[in-house]
Amino acid sequence: MSVLSKIIADSASKSPWIYHINTGSCNGCDIELVAVLTPRYDAERFGFKLTGSPRHADIVVVSGPITTQSEERLKRTLEQVPEPKCVVSLGSCPQSGNVFKGSYSIEGPLEKYVHVDVTVAGCTPKPEAVIEGLYKAAGILKKKREAMKK
Amino acid sequence: MMFPYLPLAIRNFFTRPSTVQFPKVPVEAKKNYRGWLAYDPEKCVNCGMCIKVCSPSAITRTVEPVEGGEKITYEFNMTSCTFCATCVDFCSTKAIHMTENYHMVSEDPKDLVTVGSRIKETKNKNKKLTCGDACVFCTLCAKNCPEEAITVDRAEKKWEVDHSACVKCGICVEKCPKKCLSFEEPAEEKLTCGDDCVFCTLCAKNCPQDAITVDRAEKKWEVDHSACVKCGICVDKCPKKCLSFQ
Missing domain, CATH: 3.30.70.20 (Alpha-Beta Plaits)
Structure with missing residues (x-):
């Protein structure tokens, strides 16, 4: 491995980029995730950065119960994220459907489509809990990256 | 003034950043924050009211027979909960309460549950x-x-x-x-209805076990003693205060 690619790999592991997808969420969890990136909570201290494209992402944050409309978009988005990736389920909805459980238009849970690495429960989770979840996800990502090297 | 925010900018050089230094400095939730649910199985009378009022059906109950009685287990799933605290309000024995613990993060969602069980003894031991x-x-x-x-x-x-x-x-x-x-054998306390009854059916409507049947036309009030768990909700709801455990 050349010195340059080593530098790139090292710095990439310290700056996991987040892609956020809303699969029919009520917007509560989305607001809290955005709050985490504001100067008040400042998740960028840990290198987290919100990215606009799933192709640049390391961590995928999913909020909302998976609705029929968003199911296809979710699948397509997850396919575009390069390995190693880490999936975080934000709030109660992606895991269980929460109050939307049993609705005709709910396809969830998220576990059906992809392995969920970190679950952050709450309705909505406190920003501190979201930071905790992302921090945990970064650790998992680091382990996955090392496993891939071998 | 040419630079209106210059004094503020200079002052901010000497103040701490407003960022919450979260993982370094632990943050406690504000008072009355609705976090991880706590359940006291000793207080629970197994009336099932919490299951009935839970809108995302996050509460499950399992009853299994064991020696000398029944083992009743309640499971509160935090990955399904909306933290509305309706179960806390409806619990007649205050067996459920909300804690201020918001650290609900786990790699395995099965960790994010509150489980409590107790053994309900069969009556002859009393x-x-x-x-x-x-x-x-x-x-x-x-x-x-x-x-x-x-x-x-x-x-x-x-x-x-x-x-x-x-x-x-x-x-x-x-x-x-x-x-x-x-x-x-102590005399079993049974739910009874007095003479003041107006057959309003409020007791039957509020019974979590549907143990009470009221016939307004026939003026009949009946209770299924085997289904009644003596939670006392009907006694509270009765407008004529004619219901009692005797």
């Missing part, structure tokens, strides 16, 4: 020691009690027993010369 009319207050029972649960006052002609201390060994019953001591 026998109580009683003294009959033939008592001569000889104090032999009190003298022979290994737990000193019985107190007898010869002068006042009083016989008393501490039911929490009594271990039901039966020594006193054997020693009693008048054979007036006995273990009796």
